[in-house]
Amino acid sequence: MAGGEFELINHYFKPAPEDLVADDVVLGIGDDAALVQPPTGELLAVATDTLVADVHFPADADAALIAERSMRVNLSDLAAMGAEPRWFTLALTLPGDWDGEKRQHWVAGFSRALKSCANTFGCTLIGGDTTRGPLSVGIQMLGSVPASQALRRDGAGLDDFVLVTGVLGDAAAALTVLDEPASDRNDYLRGRYYKPTPRIAEGKYLRGIASSAQDISDGLLADLGHICFASDVAAELDLAQLPFSEVLAEQPQAEAIEHAIAGGDDYELVFTVPPENMPELAMLQAAGKVQATVIGRIVSGAGVHCELDGAPYYSNATGYKHF
Structure with missing residues (x-):
């Protein structure tokens, strides 16, 4: 594998034929944008977090642990809203001074853990981007919550x-x-x-x-x-x-x-x-x-x-x- 952007995406992140893809994903990875169908009567909950090497995790941490942490902290934002996780996008920035072998080894470990964590919490990767620069992981998490039941910050009352x-x-x-x-x-x-x-x-x-x-x-x-x-x-x-x-x-x-x-x-x-x-x-x-x-x-x-x-x-x- 040459290790270019599209080869990397197709090899490590695009669903394989045996992977389960949720019915609410109308169009997933491979186009300019994904198409998804939120459940009827529910609001779309959207949260985004970016984790940067040596700020939010040690740069030399195991790639699988970085994937787990990146997914879980984003899922936590949906939990705080009472939302059900459904889909997510990934913006992955990899250091330009990594050679092809190191990049592929790192991404292989990262993608395996990412898919495993996503399966555990029932959400599907539907797109994203890869680029070159300081190591960072950006995830946009999308979920849904019944329109009248979303948890918010502004509802606390006296004596609660x-x-x-x-x-x-x-x-x-x-x-x-x-x-x-x-x-x-x-x-x-x-x-x-x-x-x-x-x-x-x-x-x-x-x-x-x-x-x-x-x-x-x-x-x-x-x-x-x-x-x-x-x-x-x-x-x-x-x-x-x-x-x-x-x-x-x-x-x-x-x-x-x-x-x-x-x-x-x-x-x-x-x-x-x-x-x-x-x-x-x-x-x-x-x-x-x-x-x-x-x-x-x-x-x-x-x-x-x-x-x-x-x-x-x-x-x-x-x-x-x-x-």
Whole structure:
């Protein structure tokens, strides 16, 4: 294989005859644009993330891990909207100083993991672009959600409970062990960094229950702050209620808290629920469909305010800054 753009696309990314292509893809890879058919009565949810080498992942990371991380962080945006993933496009920039053998080896590992992750979450690659430059992966994720049930940032109301799914802080802790030798602890943390779990199922269960939602990519304080700003409210958090994994719970409390509230990259959901909807949420939790922890309440005012053991808690961290 010569390794040019079209040869690369056809060999590694175009569906093979044995690959399953969703019925809602009218025209996929191979034309100037894809044609897809959203379900009747549903809104199209569109999210885009670009991951750049040595900014969002180590440049020398395994190509398969880069593919997994790139897919999962984009899927998390749809989860925060309560949307069902359906299709995605890929913009892949590869370094120009890679020789043909290295490029093909890297793309082979990347494409295998990308297809596997896409199959796991039920979405289809429908197009994209490849070019030369600093290594980066851009994914546009498209999904659908019933028109009246999309989760948004601007619906939080006074006295709503603030909750988070899963556990927080592991991904930030992983940054300290990415290059360390394998161990149960290090492997767990690296897995949480490279393969976060997009809460697609939870997002769908929260339709009609949550008043607002946001995925935690830049850190709990920053992302809950987006909800507060959009909803014109404030939040009060009890940091003693933050959910930690067993691994993070072994760290000093102050360190674990900072990882959880400011580290980012957890890709859990932070969401708000009105008091009258809490019994319905409790039923979902009892059935094992949603794992979530109450960490605070929505109040009047602005911003996010924290306390620990009854005293105000202040953090100098502000979460991830894109610029």
